[in-house]
Every structure is written in C-alpha cells, then in structure tokens.
Amino acid sequence: xxxxxxxxxxxxxxxxxxxxxxxxxxxxxxxxxxxxxxxxxxxxxxxxxxxxxxxxxxxxxxxxxxxxxxxxxxxxxxxxxxxxxxxxxxxxxxxxxxxxxxxxxxxxxxxx
Amino acid sequence: xxxxxxxxxxxxxxxxxxxxxxxxxxxxxxxxxxxxxxxxxxxxxxxxxxxxxxxxxxxxxxxxxxxxxxxxxxxxxxxxxxxxxxxxxxxxxxxxxxxxxxxxxxxxxxxxx
Numbered sequence: 001x002x003x004x005x006x007x008x009x010x011x012x013x014x015x016x017x018x019x020x021x022x023x024x025x026x027x028x029x030x031x032x033x034x035x036x037x038x039x040x041x042x043x044x045x046x047x048x049x050x051x052x053x054x055x056x057x058x059x060x061x062x063x064x065x066x067x068x069x070x071x072x073x074x075x076x077x078x079x080x081x082x083x084x085x086x087x088x089x090x091x092x093x094x095x096x097x098x099x100x101x102x103x104x105x106x107x108x109x110x111x112x
Numbered sequence: 113x114x115x116x117x118x119x120x121x122x123x124x125x126x127x128x129x130x131x132x133x134x135x136x137x138x139x140x141x142x143x144x145x146x147x148x149x150x151x152x153x154x155x156x157x158x159x160x161x162x163x164x165x166x167x168x169x170x171x172x173x174x175x176x177x178x179x180x181x182x183x184x185x186x187x188x189x190x191x192x193x194x195x196x197x198x199x200x201x202x203x204x205x206x207x208x209x210x211x212x213x214x215x216x217x218x219x220x221x222x223x224x225x
Contacts, residue, residue, distance in 0.1 A: 098211030103157035
C-alpha cells in the first residue's frame with residue numbers, strides 16, 4: 001500500500017544534541033510537509049517542500065532545518081534541541097499545494 | 113485573515129448515536145477548501161472528508177458527511193451511528209489564501225459504550 005513512513009517512531013535525545021527525523025513516501029507526491037504538534041494542540045506547520053523548492057514558515061526557529069534529497073525522502077534536522085522542542089513531529093504529503101494531506105504516524109521526540 | 117474555529121474542546125456521545133462536530137471558518141478568498149482529519153491516540157492524522165467552496169452538494173464518505181453552510185461559514189462534520197473506534201481527536205482544516213492550510217484546535221470525541 002502507498003504510504004507515508006516515519007522513522008523512528010520514538011526518539012530520545014539530550015538537550016543540545018542534534019537529531020534527525022526521517023520521512024519517506026511511496027505516493028509520489030510533489031509536496032512534503034513537516035509539522036510540530038504539542039500535546040492537545042493543533043499541528044503547527046514548520047516548512048514544506050514543493051518538489052525541490054523549500055518554503056519556511058516565518059515563525060519556524062532557525063534551529064529547525066530540512067532536506068529533501070529526492071522525491072521520496074525528507075528529513076527534519078534539529079540542530080540543538082531544547083526542552084521546548086519535545087513534541088510529536090508529523091510528516092505529510094500532498095499531490096499539490098492545498099490538496100488533502102496524507103500523514104505519517106509521527107515521531108515522538110523526547111528531550112532530556 | 114484566515115481563521116478556523118472549533119468551539120467544542122470535548123464531547124461525550126453514546127455509542128450508535130449520531131455526532132455533530134462544529135467548525136466555523138473565516139476567509140476573504142472566494143476559493144477555499146475544508147477538510148476534516150481524525151487523530152487517534154496513536155498519533156497518525158487520518159484524512160476523512162473534503163468540501164470545496166464551489167461544491168454544490170455536501171460531501172459524504174461512508175458514515176461521515178459534511179454539513180456545509182456557506183452563508184454561515186460553517187462546515188460541521190456529522191458521524192452517523194458512532195462506534196467506539198470513533199473516539200479520537202478531530203481537526204477541521206481550511207485551505208485558503210496561497211493554498212495554505214490551517215488547522216483548528218480540535219475536538220476530542222469520546223464514544224461511550
């Protein structure tokens with residue numbers, strides 16, 4: 001089945017230690033998104049790629065970076081995680097901008 | 113400015129009853145789309161249903177239907193014959209200006225046996 005896969009499902013890191021979360025898709029969608037979701041809140045868009053074009057949300061901290069080496073894969077790099085970065089990170093894809101999004105299962109990040 | 117409002121932070125409903133989850137929106141863009149997503153405790157967001165602003169009929173997908181009232185700017189999700197597996201967080205979302213999608217704060221639905 002076509003799907004969005006995120007690895008790992010759970011990630012524990014130490015304060016200030018860089019961490020990378022990965023997302024892959026078999027849907028061949030043009031757009032890939034990264035969201036941060038804290039407990040009982042709506043997902044907050046960090047950035048998205050339309051093909052190779054990177055679009056950063058204005059309020060996304062510089063601490064968060066992303067790479068999309070090819071259509072299938074997208075990575076979220078957190079350069080120096082703080083305690084406030086502990087959250088669920090959701091990857092999503094869509095055929096085009098504004099189309100329905102298909103989400104992965106998320107990676108729950110814990111920062112010690 | 114775009115805005116999505118879900119006024120019900122939580123709801124308790126008896127199994128097999130119908131459920132209506134409220135969503136109101138605001139946008140100045142005449143072309144927009146409305147989505148509903150379900151998020152179980154496992155965390156994955158599941159797309160349920162979509163309504164375009166120019167669609168003449170209310171969207172339906174199985175037990176889910178969207179009660180779209182354009183003049184009132186509301187897009188309520190109706191779940192018929194609720195099941196225990198419907199217990200989850202439900203998010204209303206809107207595609208508006210520049211194709212940006214914004215999410216409401218969500219409604220946590222509890223189905224009681």
